[in-house]
Amino acid sequence: MKRLLPLFLLVLLFGGCEGRSSFLSPQGPIAAAQSQHFWYVVTVMMVVCLPVFIGVPWIILRYRYKHGRxxxxxxxxxxxxxxxLVWGVPVLVVIALGIKLxxxxxxxxxxxxxxxxxxxIQVIGYDWKWLFIYPEQGIATVGDLVFPADRPVSFRITSDTVMQSFFIPALGSQIYAMKGMETRLNLAATGVGEFLGENSQYSGDGFATQSFAVHAVSEEDFATWxxxxxxxxxxxxxxxxxxLQAQSxxxxxLDTLGVSGESVVFTDAPPDLFTSVATDPSRMGAMQ
Structure with missing residues (x-):
């Protein structure tokens, strides 16, 4: 039974990563490519690990004191x-992983x-929430990220506070949001669906609640929304x-704004808000 415990724990680990909130169950082309890369690395590493897992017990049994054969x-x-064997296999593994990487x-x-x-979509990280600005649509949201399915999404990302990490696991690729800097991320969803988005970089007391709902919808539903x-x-x-600037x-x-529910949509988002946050590290969100 004890010998089966590591395998059981491994099954639990990967089982917990399944669902629509992990690249192990990809919902977009980037996550699918990352998932393939992950399993390729695991397969190559097994070339080294499996002989060790098998050989160590065999050597201990065969060459044990007094009763070894x-x-x-x-x-x-x-x-x-x-x-x-000892040197050639690792060299081949490193070459294979290097080329793939x-x-x-x-x-x-x-x-x-x-x-x-x-x-x-322009993304600004605050304490402890994300603001999503849609410059073409003239709106901004907190709590909900909505975009058309089967269509690329170009994120421009910054932070108006400490460093954070913008991450939608089911679609792939986390990337950092830093004050006074702009980072970019390109993702897409293959089909309609709802996913989890989060900040994966610890950023203070409210870090655990800094998540948002991601909705990939049809073009018609996106336009209507x-x-x-x-x-x-x-x-x-x-x-x-x-x-938004307050640590909350x-x-x-939403309670401060008197909004019920889990999200809010703003109209007339300042067109220069993202640029001013991303280009001025001393700025704390002042709006003219």
């Missing part, structure tokens, strides 16, 4: 086949645009901005 060779000091580094560059007409938000959303005024969780922000 192995030949006693006190003057043995060299075996050419064994040396080739170099290829993946170029093809999965988060700054590399995906083919198609991309939707631009954007028009509805523009017509019925809350004005993005100084009160809203000061509430998303639920505390």
């Amino acid at each position: 192995g030949d006693y060779s006190p003057r043995w000091h060299f075996s050419k086949p064994l040396e080739i 170099a290829h993946a580094t170029m093809t999965l560059d988060p700054y590399k645009p995906l083919a198609g007409d991309a939707v631009e 954007a028009e509805s938000g523009k017509a019925d959303g809350m004005p993005f005024d100084r009160t809203a901005l000061e509430a 969780t998303r639920s505390e922000l």
Whole structure:
């Protein structure tokens, strides 16, 4: 039973990563490529690990004290086949992993645009919530990230506070958000669905609550949602901005704004807000 415990724990580990919140169950082309890369690395590493897992118990059993059946060779000091095996296999593994890593580094560059007409979304990290600005639609949201499925999404990301990490596991590729800097990320969802988004970089007391719902919807539903938000959303005024700048969780922000539910849509988001945050490290979100 004890021998089966590590295998049982491994099954639990990977079982817990399944679902629509992990690259192990990819919901987009980037996550699918990352999943393939992961399993390739695991397979290659098993070339080294499996012989060790099998050989160590076999050697202990065969050459154990008194009851071992192995030949006693006190003057043995060299075996050419064994040396080739011990050194040759790791060298081949390193070469295989190096080639694969170099290829993946170029093809999965988060700054590399995906083919198609991309939707631009500007992302600003606050304590402890994310603001998503849609410059083409003229709206902004907190709590919900909505975009068309089967269409590339180009994220421009920054932080108005400490360093954070923008991450949608089911779609792949986390990337850091840093104050006074802009990072980029290109993702897409293959089909409609709902996923989890989060900050995977510890950033203070409210870190555990800094998640958001990701909705990949049809083009028609996206257009309808954007028009509805523009017509019925809350004005993005100084009160809203000061509430965003405050150290508060998303639920505390919504309570401050008097909004019920899990998210809020703002109208008339300042077109220069993202640029001013991303280019001025001394700025704390002042809006003219």
